[in-house]
Amino acid sequence: MKKNFALIGAAGYIAPRHLRAIKDADSNLSVAFDINDSVGIMDSIFPQSEFFTEFERFYDFAHQLKRAPESALDYVSICTPNYLHHSHITAGLRLGADVICEKPLVPSPELLHDLLLVENETGKKVFTILQxxxxxxxxxxxxxxxxxxxxxxxxxxxxxxxxxxxxxxxxxxxxxxxxxxxxxxxxxxxxxxxxxxxxxxxxxxxxxxxxxxxxxxxxxxxxxxxxxxxxxxxxxxxxxxxxxxxxxxxxxxxxxxxxxxxxxxxxxxxxxxxxxxxxxxxxxxxxxxxxxxxxxxxxxxxxxxxxxxxxxxxxx
Structure with missing residues (x-):
């Protein structure tokens, strides 16, 4: 059964590897977000995906996907600048999805502990790329x-x-x-x-x-x-x-x-x-x-x- 993904940071350097990994996993990219709109690579991988340059609109759309089991997000992948990882990880968890994030996940053990708390609150998991x-x-x-x-x-x-x-x-x-x-x-x-x-x-x-x-x-x-x-x-x-x-x-x-x-x-x-x-x-x-x-x-x-x-x- 295909999994539904969202991608935060679609214009980033490492994003193409995540796009291809989602495709290779025979999964679906429902929606992507980046403040920059240089995301033409999506045309050759996921041309039908929704895309937003404002986080509020992205989050609202992703939240609406929860209303139907067939469209609900299974995973949120994160390729954003390091200092945004914590905020984007917690946002993904609160959307009801597991999260896949590039490293470094967070800069300190204290923020790592906070992620554990949000995992417990949401029942969802955080995964990191240790390729x-x-x-x-x-x-x-x-x-x-x-x-x-x-x-x-x-x-x-x-x-x-x-x-x-x-x-x-x-x-x-x-x-x-x-x-x-x-x-x-x-x-x-x-x-x-x-x-x-x-x-x-x-x-x-x-x-x-x-x-x-x-x-x-x-x-x-x-x-x-x-x-x-x-x-x-x-x-x-x-x-x-x-x-x-x-x-x-x-x-x-x-x-x-x-x-x-x-x-x-x-x-x-x-x-x-x-x-x-x-x-x-x-x-x-x-x-x-x-x-x-x-x-x-x-x-x-x-x-x-x-x-x-x-x-x-x-x-x-």
Whole structure:
């Protein structure tokens, strides 16, 4: 039986993956919303869907759908800026639908607790997209770590530099009040991945925190991780500058984790798992939420042997 979806944030960067995942799940997009009207991609996927640029009109229409069982929404998918996630999630739950939201769900454990309260009030559930947990290379590494001797701790160096132009600072992503900072905005899926592979977090240090880059040290049950995240093209290694705008390197005790490929269908897989009753919920998101909350609020730790080598170029 086809499920009925609504989509909030239809003009966003990640929205096409959600549109295709809904289509691949043989489901129906009843209505979509975005304050921007650059949503022409809907013509090739869901041309008959209702669309609104005012939230009040969207919400009123979505609420009316509840009047008939065949039109009532089953799911509301959310692809909006980070700071709007909490409000849009609770709106979706109060429409009588389960919610699928991009990460970070919320910036703090307190707001995560509030979502749990609204789940209990409405009887509906929140699911998050943790697509790296479905990636074949990540699953293979997780299996390798699980088979290692119990006291094994891998030494991990995570470097991710994804260059952004001047537009970034003018967008919501460049406003820490809306994106919650670069470590949250581009790093949250890495922190979830590290927890998924290496177990519970035992230590969390921040060595550098700026508007366009951050770095620190995380220690898990089975890994010691030095991490560096940046949107500044000046941080690209010399061998990459002028050739690529992105540099991603994850070194695990001398071995490279290569997962550049295999992303195409991960949102579809995530939706399939959710619809099959195996989706990741609020408690699955908690670890990453707590991690980024500490990173965002922590005082800087002294530079020591656990610092990422790229930080040494920044601190004179």
């Amino acid at each position: 790296l947990r479905h990636h074949a290379a990540i699953l293979a590494l997780r299996d390798k770590v699980a088979k290692a001797p119990k006291d094994t701790k891998f030494d991990v160096e995570l470097t991710y530099i994804t260059s952004r132009g001047k537009w970034y600072a003018e967008s919501w992503k460049g406003d820490d009040r809306k994106s919650f900072g670069v470590a949250t905005n581009i790093g949250v899926h890495f922190y979830d991945m590290l927890h998924f592979i290496f177990g519970s977090l035992q230590e969390n240090k921040v060595h550098y925190a700026g508007l366009n880059k951050a770095a620190g040290y995380l220690e898990y049950e089975h890994a010691r991780v030095r991490w560096f995240l940046s949107i500044d093209a000046n941080d690209l290694p010399d061998e990459v500058k002028g050739k690529k705008t992105t540099y991603r390197n994850i070194d695990i005790s001398g071995e490279q984790l290569e997962f550049s490929e295999g992303f195409t269908d991960l949102h579809t897989v995530s939706y399939q798992e959710i619809l099959a009753g195996r989706g990741y919920g609020l408690e699955d998101a908690r670890h990453a939420v707590e991690t980024v909350n500490v990173i965002r609020t922590a005082s800087l730790s002294p530079i020591g042997v656990d610092v990422h080598p790229f930080v040494k170029r920044l601190v004179k």
